Amino acid sequence: MAKRPTNNNRPRRRQSLPTTQATISQLNDEGVGIAYHEGKELLVAGALAGEKVLVAIEHSGQRRSIGQLRRVLEKSPLRRTSPCNLAERCQSCALIQMDYEAQLRYKSAKLKQALADFEMLKDLQPQPILAAEHPLGYRTNAKLALSKERGKVHIGLYRRGTHKVVDIEDCPLHHPLINRIVRTVKDEIQRQKIFIYDPQTRRGLLRYLLIKVSPKNEKAMVTFVTAERNYREITHLAKWLARKVPEVISVHQNINGSTGNVVMGRETIRMLGVPDLIDQVGDIRLRISPTSFFQVNHEQAARIYELVRKWAALENHETALDLYCGIGGIALHLAKDAGSVTGIEVVEEAVLNACENARMNRLGNCHFLAGDSAELIHDLAPDSVKVAVINPPRSGCQAEVLEALAELAPARIIYVSCNPATLARDLDLLHEKSYRVTELQPVDMFPQTAHLETVVHLQHRN
Incomplete structure (x- = not known):
């Protein structure tokens, strides 16, 4: 207790x-x-x-x-008039008070400046940014912190540079179903008087609320992160939530007893409903587990996947490699054209999801490996891969990965980046390894924020 x-x-x-x-x-x-x-x-x-x-x-x-x-x-x-009345307090959406066309110009200049820092990249000309058709209400997952002040429960985001939770019940960036779930959970926590975890005293139960939504199916998965294993309160909370919001088809409890800032612990328990959330991006169905990562903007993710597939231009006898493949979104799109696709991902649970997704989409020409990318690339025969796709985190690729990839020498590399600074750094290294940029397409995956996704097509000079 x-x-x-x-x-x-x-x-x-x-x-x-x-x-x-x-x-x-x-x-x-x-x-x-x-x-x-x-x-x-x-x-x-x-x-x-x-x-x-x-x-x-x-x-x-x-x-x-x-x-x-x-x-x-x-x-x-x-x-412009901000669509969020908490923008000044929350500060999570840095550009929400800026006209949307101006946001795109700011992001375009940011990308060009990152490229200009490298002599061999300064003359590259990106295509105009692919703007979001829906710049609000696009976020399909949320990681929200909980706190309690003067007897009132707060569920929301940490204010920039602080550990103070800004209460958000109606975030304009969140899918409407997320906002409904937040309001319902808050009311029930208040009613049941469930104890909120206090990081200063290290006492209490509830720490975070995680929500994932399938906009295609209008269904949701909810995970309560707790400081310790708990059955009674969390089960009551889960049943109440599923009754009040029937779109919630899966509720889990994740136990995180650490004292640091890591959101999730290693143990996840299903409280009720189905084990995973079934989603769809483009014409690929995806099984998403409580702990797996997936893009927050489905519409823009679908455009990126289709662009990667187009640039890959694979034929049915050719092989593709997908690094940092996650649950297999890009690899499965490539598999529709390729002879075979290999996905590599360090997170084992994501690899299990990817394998299940390949079976669910009846794509038997996909297989996935869990482990270090640089080591696993060395196991592949040189010139055995026609196209390699890289989709790393914000920190970009490790130099060892790019060097191993250059030794593998695929004819084409497609780099999907979420950070212009690390993208430019990695493109400069790939240029030294005999690859040249032929196309560069920024995509506004995260409207109202300063973040920018960029897809780059590189070809081997030989």
């Missing part, structure tokens, strides 16, 4: 912060406004380039200060 957290601290009186006027010169790579105050860089989330603003100084370091936007004194013509 979880212990009831105690809090004998009286509410602290809010201290007034020093304020100053500042002019925003530009936005940084995270979409945060940059001004200069007392010879130091001043970061102001929610401000746009060219704006004169009133700022409260929250933190002043040796080289940089953090400011809180209090009022816009002179507005940028690019500013």
